[in-house]
Amino acid sequence: MKKQIRQISKLAACLMVLAGGICAVLTFETVAQKKPKPTTKEKVYWYLDYTVTLKGNGEKTTHSKGISDKSQIIWSIDRTYSGMVKLTSSQAMTALGIRNMHDQEIRSQENLQVLRSRRFTRYMAPLSVKAPTSVKINDVLNVIRTRKDIYNCRGYIETTTELKSWEADGTFDDAQNVWLDTDSKSLTYDVWIQPIFVNSSSTMRSQTIIDRSNICDRKEPKHEETPVEEKPARMYLSAFPAVKGLISDGAIQHEPDKPYPPNFLTVWEYDSGDMTPDEPLIDDVPDSKTNVKVRVRYRFSKTPIY
Secondary structure, rough: OOOHHHHHHHHHHHHHHHHHHHHHHHHHHHHHHHHHOOOOOOOOEEEEEEEEEEEEEEEEEEEEOOEEEEEEEEEEEEEEEEEEEOOEEEEEEEEHHHOOOOHHHHOHHHHHHHHHHHHHEEEOOOOOOOEEEEEEEEEEEEEEEEEEEEEOOOEEEEEEEEEEEEEEEEEEOEEEEEEEEEEOOOOOOEEEEEEOOOOOOEEEEEEEEEEEEEEEEEEOOEEEEOOOOEEEEEHHHOOOOOOOOOOOOOEEEOEEEEEOOOOOOOOEEEOOOOOOOOOOOOOOOHHHHHHHEEEEEEEEEOOOOO
């Protein structure tokens, strides 16, 4: 009887050991299944940061109807755009694929062959990936109109002041249309840097103030102010002004291409210095071209720079 009991005990012990082994195997397999898969490291070809500034101010005075009416425009422009972008994809291209097909320069068969033979590598930032753009805008446009009645009520003066301002100060998380084209044969490069503001806007404020003299017992009030009106100015954020050889179609791009700078394969910078826009930024105000300075700075690096 005791012998049978010992045999049963040994059998039970064996079953327990066997069961424990199976559990250990199942537990190991479960842990192995739960172990997270290693993440694929993002491939970054270039890191880019850039800053674009527009600054200027001025004043314009015009007279009409002799000396009875005067119009004065006082303006200032102060805008800063800055962004940081990762260029995570690359594509081999021909020069023909980059140039505008309607450009007169490439319509001849000879030029077509030349452009087909030139090959570029384009490094891009996917439009599907949002990239932050820091925007600061503080623009002012004041129009002061003074009217004198020199016929019916000498000495009567009415001054109407229209105040307008555009303001923005924040980081807008929209897309950025950015790429870098490199030509290893001619050792030249070009860029396309264009923030795209889809859901963002600045704020425009406007107000009208009227002051009148009290001569001739006129019934109008001496001083009037309309309430300050605020509204979004969506399109105001979107445009870089055209600058010959530097900005066109709302994007930073060089014409002609730039030669490789020193340290091109590691980290390099570009600074345009102060340049003048191609057209006035305010209609009928010529010095909003001559008095405005546009400056573009950018930096490319193979390693993170921010």
